[in-house]
Amino acid sequence: xxxxxxxxxxxxxxxxxxxxxxxxxxxxxxxxxxxxxxxxxxxxxxxxxxxxxxxxxxxxxxxxxxxxxxxxxxxxxxxxxxxxxxxxxxxxxxxxxxxxxxxxxxxxxxxxxxxxxxxxxxxxxxxxxxxxxxxxxxxxxxxxxxxxxxxxxxxxxxxxxxxxxxxxxxxxxxxxxxxxxxxxxxxxxxxxxxxxxxxxxxxxxxxxxxxxxxxxxxxxxxxxxxxxxxxxxxxxxxxxxxxxxxxxxxxxxxxxxxxxxxxxxxxxxxxxxxxxxxxxxxxxxxxxxx
Amino acid sequence: xxxxxxxxxxxxxxxxxxxxxxxxxxxxxxxxxxxxxxxxxxxxxxxxxxxxxxxxxxxxxxxxxxxxxxxxxxxxxxxxxxxxxxxxxxxxxxxxxxxxxxxxxxxxxxxxxxxxxxxxxxxxxxxxxxxxxxxxxxxxxxxxxxxxxxxxxxxxxxxxxxxxxxxxxxxxxxxxxxxxxxxxxxxxxxxxxxxxxxxxxxxxxxxxxxxxxxxxxxxxxxxxxxxxxxxxxxxxxxxxxxxxxxxxxxxxxxxxxxxxxxxxxxxxxxxxxxxxxxxxxxxxxxxxxxxxxxxxxxxxxxxxxxxxxxxxxxxxxxxxxxxxxxxxxxxxxxxxxxxxxxxxxxxxxxxxxxxxxxxxxxxxxxxxxxxxxxxxxxxxxx
Numbered sequence: 309x310x311x312x313x314x315x316x317x318x319x320x321x322x323x324x325x326x327x328x329x330x331x332x333x334x335x336x337x338x339x340x341x342x343x344x345x346x347x348x349x350x351x352x353x354x355x356x357x358x359x360x361x362x363x364x365x366x367x368x369x370x371x372x373x374x375x376x377x378x379x380x381x382x383x384x385x386x387x388x389x390x391x392x393x394x395x396x397x398x399x400x401x402x403x404x405x406x407x408x409x410x411x412x413x414x415x416x417x418x419x420x421x422x423x424x425x426x427x428x429x430x431x432x433x434x435x436x437x438x439x440x441x442x443x444x445x446x447x448x449x450x451x452x453x454x455x456x457x458x459x460x461x462x463x464x465x466x467x468x469x470x471x472x473x474x475x476x477x478x479x480x481x482x483x484x485x486x487x488x489x490x491x492x493x494x495x496x497x498x499x500x501x502x503x504x505x506x507x508x509x510x511x512x513x514x515x516x517x518x519x520x521x522x523x524x525x526x527x528x529x530x531x532x533x534x535x536x537x538x539x540x541x542x543x544x545x546x547x548x549x550x551x552x553x554x555x556x557x558x559x560x561x562x563x564x565x566x567x568x569x570x571x572x573x574x575x576x577x578x579x580x581x582x583x584x585x586x587x588x589x590x591x592x593x594x595x596x597x598x
Numbered sequence: 599x600x601x602x603x604x605x606x607x608x609x610x611x612x613x614x615x616x617x618x619x620x621x622x623x624x625x626x627x628x629x630x631x632x633x634x635x636x637x638x639x640x641x642x643x644x645x646x647x648x649x650x651x652x653x654x655x656x657x658x659x660x661x662x663x664x665x666x667x668x669x670x671x672x673x674x675x676x677x678x679x680x681x682x683x684x685x686x687x688x689x690x691x692x693x694x695x696x697x698x699x700x701x702x703x704x705x706x707x708x709x710x711x712x713x714x715x716x717x718x719x720x721x722x723x724x725x726x727x728x729x730x731x732x733x734x735x736x737x738x739x740x741x742x743x744x745x746x747x748x749x750x751x752x753x754x755x756x757x758x759x760x761x762x763x764x765x766x767x768x769x770x771x772x773x774x775x776x777x778x779x780x781x782x783x784x785x786x787x788x789x790x791x792x793x794x795x796x797x798x799x800x801x802x803x804x805x806x807x808x809x810x811x812x813x814x815x816x817x818x819x820x821x822x823x824x825x826x827x828x829x830x831x832x833x834x835x836x837x838x839x840x841x842x843x844x845x846x847x848x849x850x851x852x853x854x855x856x857x858x859x860x861x862x863x864x865x866x867x868x869x870x871x872x873x874x875x876x877x878x879x880x881x882x883x884x885x886x887x888x889x890x891x892x893x894x895x896x897x898x899x900x901x902x903x904x905x906x907x908x909x910x911x912x913x914x915x916x917x918x919x920x921x922x923x924x925x926x927x928x929x930x931x932x933x934x935x936x937x938x939x940x941x942x943x944x945x946x947x948x949x950x951x952x953x954x955x956x957x958x959x960x961x962x963x964x965x966x967x968x969x970x971x972x973x974x975x976x977x978x979x980x
Binding site: 335383384407408409410411414415417418419445446447449450460461462463464465466467468471488490491515517518519520521522525543544545546547548550551552553554555556557558562563567583584585586 | 740810859865941942
């Protein structure tokens with residue numbers, strides 16, 4: 309069944325006529341994702357290797373039956389692109405764009421969330437269900453189908469841990485990047501609940517990093533209602549306070565958001581935390597006993 | 599981007615928020631002239647992008663131009679938590695009756711701006727929150743609603759601001775929220791927010807952080823950037839659009855992706871080394887980009903070895919290897935480079951590196967092995 313990226317996904321790519329948009333739309337389609345439309349204002353009637361282009365997301369919904377949007381639009385226009393997709397009635401929006409102003413994302417979050425629309429990202433690699441569908445920029449060749457649900461704030465770190473699991477013969481149900489910005493639409497908790505309900509997922513790996521309190525809150529929820537085993541990894545133990553470590557959201561503010569604090573919160577709830585990606589992968593292999 | 603106090607106050611003044619009259623000074627002579635200009639008692643304040651300057655001797659209240667010049671002489675060059683004082687704010691001293699605290703932070707958990715007000719100003723707010731939580735009023739603003747007059751009324755009531763003072767304080771709170779919203783701020787903090795003896799209020803300090811992602815629409819703020827206060831490597835990286843953070847060890851670190859690079863920094867420390875920096879070269883693998891990043895990492899004299907950690911995704915390992923070899927054609931490197939290539943086309947990439955047989959490159963297959971080798975090589979040089 310998998311989550312977010314499924315056989316039922318009918319994808320519209322916003323920004324499809326751009327270099328990145330076209331590249332990833334075609335990659336996602338080549339993987340087996342149903343890419344039914346693209347949107348670039350002013351380019352209606354064109355196509356990208358057979359994918360019809362519309363001026364507005366609502367047209368892609370009406371005429372091509374799109375139910376999920378992939379936003380590959382420059383940061384200055386991305387917040388509006390998300391709002392457009394939400395207004396057009398898609399069920400899920402995956403936003404790859406890095407660099408959207410945080411204040412814009414506050415507005416977007418509070419528009420999208422109460423309407424029950426799933427927003428993944430921004431500043432995320434998307435979601436991949438190996439063998440089923442790929443929405444976004446996760447390199448599918450690293451991953452194979454299997455029982456481990458993987459959720460992360462970071463792209464390449466996801467590939468690193470996924471690669472280590474693959475080397476140990478473990479595949480994935482779905483790989484989800486929630487994004488590295490201070491305000492993202494989908495939290496660790498949201499994904500934990502999705503994996504808990506997903507029959508394909510037997511085991512959950514959560515990859516966090518410094519900044520915010522999402523990992524601490526996830527620890528509470530794991531203790532409260534997640535019955536599947538969870539292993540975590542946190543990056544940024546050596547990060548100095550007050551410095552943005554690449555991701556806009558990866559910053560220690562005062563005494564809040566440290567890797568040590570997150571590790572302690574998770575371990576206090578019985579979640580093992582690997583100190584590096586290799587150890588995290590080893591913890592999973594040990595517990596799955598395969 | 600963090601702003602100096604005087605820059606934050608410039609934004610405040612533009613928004614109609616009262617601040618003391620002041621002048622920026624870069625030399626003791628300028629401080630003297632500023633004091634002459636302002637007349638009477640003045641405060642000479644170090645402008646550094648860190649807290650705790652008062653305790654460090656970076657703030658002095660003096661009478662007249664001569665003493666202002668002397669104070670400036672003492673404060674200029676002062677090292678405050680690793681920040682060298684290069685500029686001062688000379689302000690007309692004000693008659694303070696009371697010190698309050700007000701801030702607007704970007705509450706990531708609630709995904710709303712958070713207002714905080716306490717009448718226990720002038721001290722560390724984390725200490726107030728710890729020792730007197732009942733005295734620290736906290737109120738979220740729904741972004742869909744924006745700041746309304748009632749937010750201020752409720753907040754002042756929660757903080758037990760004397761009723762007679764509220765009429766004078768309310769417009770300041772509203773105007774400060776205006777700065778937060780209109781300027782794409784992640785933080786606006788006024789500590790202390792002072793009540794003067796004439797019962798008016800004034801922002802006696804300003805700590806403002808602006809969202810880097812929004813600087814494109816805040817060009818006047820971008821123009822305030824203090825290039826002298828920036829680390830030279832961090833400045834060069836910003837100009838090259840690379841994410842770089844200076845640390846203080848001897849193993850330089852480059853990689854693709856913020857999470858992977860953060861993790862690499864951790865692993866260097868775990869195997870007993872000292873990371874010199876965080877540097878994310880991002881996606882893509884052009885020789886130019888890699889050469890620029892290598893150049894910046896190696897311009898830090900402390901760096902004795904470099905770990906280049908790549909997990910190929912859409913960027914393939916062979917492209918990265920070609921980029922690195924191309925970069926080595928463009929720039930001579932003065933330290934050994936340990937390369938770890940994994941992911942898409944990693945084997946092809948490693949084969950290319952083996953074929954080129956560059957003496958400065960050592961190839962490792964895993965992140966841990968690469969970290970150990972980089973740390974060992976740094977130790978041999980040192």
